[in-house]
Amino acid sequence: MSENLLEATGVEKHFPITKGLFKRQIGAVRAVDGIDLSIRTGETLGLVGESGSGKSTAGRLFTRILEPTAGTITFEGEDISHKSVTQMRPLRRDVQMIFQDPYSSLNPRHTVGAIISAPLQIQNIPTPNGVKKAVQDLLALVGLNPEHYNRYPHEFSGGQRQRIGIARALALRPKLIIADEPVSALDVSIQAQVVNLMEDLQREFNLTYLFIAHDLSVVRHISDRVAVMYLGKIVEVADRDDLYKNPRHPYTVALMSAVPVPDPVRRDRAQRERVLLTGDVPSPINPPSGCRFRTRCWKAQEICATEEPPLITRLDDPESHLTACHFPVVNDETVAGRRPAATPA
Amino acid sequence: MSLGPEASITDETTTPTADAAEERDRGEKAIAGRSLKQIAWRRLKKDKVALAGGIVVIFLIVVAILAPVLTRLWGHPIDEYHVDQIDPTLSTPLGKLGGISRHFLLGVEPTSGRDIFGRILYGAQTSLTVAFLSAFVSTAIGTIFGLAAGFLGGWVDSVISRVMDFLLAFPQLLFAIALVSVLPDTILGLGDRWSRVLVLVGVIGFFGWPYIGRIVRGQTLSLREREFVEASRSLGARSPRILFRELLPNLAAPILVYTTLIIPTNILTEAALSFLGVGIPPPNPSWGGMLSDAVAFYSIDPMYMIIPGGMIFITVLAFNLFGDGLRDALDPKAR
Ligand SMILES: Nc1ncnc2c1ncn2[C@@H]1O[C@H](COP(=O)(O)OP(=O)(O)OP(=O)(O)O)[C@@H](O)[C@H]1O
Numbered sequence: 012m013s014e015n016l017l018e019a020t021g022v023e024k025h026f027p028i029t030k031g032l033f034k035r036q037i038g039a040v041r042a043v044d045g046i047d048l049s050i051r052t053g054e055t056l057g058l059v060g061e062s063g064s065g066k067s068t069a070g071r072l073f074t075r076i077l078e079p080t081a082g083t084i085t086f087e088g089e090d091i092s093h094k095s096v097t098q099m100r101p102l103r104r105d106v107q108m109i110f111q112d113p114y115s116s117l118n119p120r121h122t123v124g125a126i127i128s129a130p131l132q133i134q135n136i137p138t139p140n141g142v143k144k145a146v147q148d149l150l151a152l153v154g155l156n157p158e159h160y161n162r163y164p165h166e167f168s169g170g171q172r173q174r175i176g177i178a179r180a181l182a183l184r185p186k187l188i189i190a191d192e193p194v195s196a197l198d199v200s201i202q203a204q205v206v207n208l209m210e211d212l213q214r215e216f217n218l219t220y221l222f223i224a225h226d227l228s229v230v231r232h233i234s235d236r237v238a239v240m241y242l243g244k245i246v247e248v249a250d251r252d253d254l255y256k257n258p259r260h261p262y263t264v265a266l267m268s269a270v271p272v273p274d275p276v277r278r279d280r281a282q283r284e285r286v287l288l289t290g291d292v293p294s295p296i297n298p299p300s301g302c303r304f305r306t307r308c309w310k311a312q313e314i315c316a317t318e319e320p321p322l323i324t325r326l327d328d329p330e331s332h333l334t335a336c337h338f339p340v341v342n343d344e345t346v347a348g349r350r351p352a353a354t355p356a
Numbered sequence: 357m358s359l360g361p362e363a364s365i366t367d368e369t370t371t372p373t374a375d376a377a378e379e380r381d382r383g384e385k386a387i388a389g390r391s392l393k394q395i396a397w398r399r400l401k402k403d404k405v406a407l408a409g410g411i412v413v414i415f416l417i418v419v420a421i422l423a424p425v426l427t428r429l430w431g432h433p434i435d436e437y438h439v440d441q442i443d444p445t446l447s448t449p450l451g452k453l454g455g456i457s458r459h460f461l462l463g464v465e466p467t468s469g470r471d472i473f474g475r476i477l478y479g480a481q482t483s484l485t486v487a488f489l490s491a492f493v494s495t496a497i498g499t500i501f502g503l504a505a506g507f508l509g510g511w512v513d514s515v516i517s518r519v520m521d522f523l524l525a526f527p528q529l530l531f532a533i534a535l536v537s538v539l540p541d542t543i544l545g546l547g548d549r550w551s552r553v554l555v556l557v558g559v560i561g562f563f564g565w566p567y568i569g570r571i572v573r574g575q576t577l578s579l580r581e582r583e584f585v586e587a588s589r590s591l592g593a594r595s596p597r598i599l600f601r602e603l604l605p606n607l608a609a610p611i612l613v614y615t616t617l618i619i620p621t622n623i624l625t626e627a628a629l630s631f632l633g634v635g636i637p638p639p640n641p642s643w644g645g646m647l648s649d650a651v652a653f654y655s656i657d658p659m660y661m662i663i664p665g666g667m668i669f670i671t672v673l674a675f676n677l678f679g680d681g682l683r684d685a686l687d688p689k690a691r
């Protein structure tokens with residue numbers, strides 16, 4: 012539980028913005044702008060942030076579908092930051108992805124059998140009992156009817172398609188699975204089933220997950236640690252219970268209060284505690300100076316505009332809890348829109 | 357998002373196979389999947405208009421192939437004069453409706469008395485050959501360049517897109533007229549008829565590829581962003597596999613549809629070129645050429661104009677109806 016499977020140091024991805032016939036560069040989308048993050052063997056790391064914060068880009072960098080414009084990514088101690096497509100090919104067995112959209116992630120012209128056996132084919136994995144058997148075993152593993160191997164994706168429901176995507180990711184028996192919002196597109200009733208399946212598979216195959224989501228509630232159950240991302244930066248990372256108990260970054264606090272609570276008694280209290288996340292996310296082309304959250308932060312002061320807060324341990328937090336904020340939220344603090352905790356309900 | 361922080365996911369009593377659709381499938385006997393091809397065919401069979409168009413198209417193709425046989429059975433050779441069928445003073449066909457009779461099913465030409473039935477059949481042969489072959493040329497070039505532009509992007513895309521814009525703006529008819537007047541009458545040892553067919557196929561096919569190219573480029577651009585392509589990449593697939601296994605099967609439907617829809621355009625272009633006198637050289641028949649000949653007689657022998665004109669109209673309409681039906685049937689959105 013201690014060794015780092017994947018390590019990112021100062022990783023950046025700037026997408027150039029070009030103009031005209033000659034593709035002159037006139038700027039860059041700083042989708043991921045210097046993140047340090049490590050994924051430990053066997054854990055599930057939740058990665059949370061609003062839309063456009065760069066989560067998917069980070070995931071694609073870790074699987075090296077994208078090449079970082081700066082920084083290093085190591086997998087099992089090996090630097091993979093700038094490996095070529097050919098050099099990456101053998102490593103693809105170890106890192107796999109599960110995608111958000113169960114409709115666009117499966118080729119509509121291929122049968123489920125062709126989709127799930129593609130990884131075996133591409134990586135030349137021998138199948139001693141035949142490809143069909145291998146496919147059927149994988150289908151059974153994710154809870155689908157093995158006899159459905161020659162059906163087409165459109166004949167399955169969203170949840171079933173996501174299971175097909177999971178089976179495809181599992182085919183190579185990877186060590187790390189990057190799941191990019193794997194349940195966001197699913198019905199609420201089916202989300203839990205898919206998350207449960209992922210947990211079962213994690214136990215069975217000793218998988219490590221990076222579980223991307225856009226709200227904190229989805230990752231709470233499955234994650235061991237949670238990282239919060241805002242505008243291309245990690246703003247807070249901590250062990251799961253620590254983070255939910257003592258959120259330090261104002262953005263984390265805001266995200267947490269934006270969580271709808273199903274229990275009606277608690278909802279009453281939660282509503283009063285809601286911190287409004289006002290305004291839009293600024294453009295990643297021209298992020299605010301200093302702390303990127305300052306344009307929406309109720310605690311912002313002058314220093315926030317001039318000095319970028321480093322991601323370090325704050326207050327009396329454990330070493331594993333890092334926050335990038337000059338004025339971290341203390342436990343009983345009065346937050347805008349949130350009454351002091353002492354007020355009786 | 358209702359997986360609230362308080363909602364424990366493990367509490368839910370759900371087995372992994374509890375998806376609604378899965379349960380429904382349990383009872384079904386048929387396990388084999390229905391491919392999109394089968395679904396499209398099923399849909400096309402219900403579309404009566406498209407089906408009628410398709411039947412006419414097939415009928416025309418059969419007629420064109422069997423033109424020599426049918427002419428021998430029910431017509432006369434295309435360059436055989438029948439002056440006995442012509443009114444010597446007016447030089448119009450004897451009898452009603454342009455000389456339609458038991459021996460001359462579609463009447464005869466004014467002045468020469470040649471059999472229109474035979475000439476229409478051979479004209480169908482020319483029209484369809486030119487239209488199909490040039491559509492094939494357009495599709496082949498358009499698919500290759502459209503794929504390259506969409507898949508490779510960057511400067512390749514810029515160059516190909518500019519070339520397509522240029523060709524679409526180019527005065528194709530003028531170019532064809534100029535080209536035909538400088539080329540020899542026979543090339544590659546083919547007779548004058550097939551030599552000209554070859555030239556027409558080259559010109560129409562070449563100027564037609566940007567239409568297909570644009571469609572393929574656009575589709576490739578949007579497909580390239582789909583997650584299944586990324587999935588294939590993250591599995592370590594090489595570019596040829598992504599192109600031919602992932603992208604091309606999804607492009608087959610639009611390519612088929614637009615090839616079908618470019619055929620009627622080609623028929624019209626061929627007719628226009630023949631009408632302008634740079635099509636198939638006489639005495640070989642073509643619908644456009646017959647139409648052109650008929651202009652001089654339209655007031656005294658309207659049938660001579662109506663028959664080739666009607667053939668062009670019916671053929672173009674049939675191809676368009678069939679092509680539209682095919683597009684609807686293959687549309688992945690209307691599943
Ligand atoms: N290929 C690309 N070219 C240019 N800009 C890009 C590209 N991919 C992503 N971006 C930009 O980078 C930023 C981060 O995008 P990303 O998809 O990583 O966000 P995200 O956190 O995954 O959001 P979501 O929750 O919507 O999936 C966005 O502003 C996006 O527009």
Ligand code: SF4
Nearest residue numbers: 302305308315336337
């Ligand atoms: S550094 Fe300043 S602006 Fe940024 S989150 Fe902390 S208090 Fe807010």
Ligand SMILES: [Mg+2]
Nearest residue numbers: 066067068191
């Ligand atoms: Mg995303």
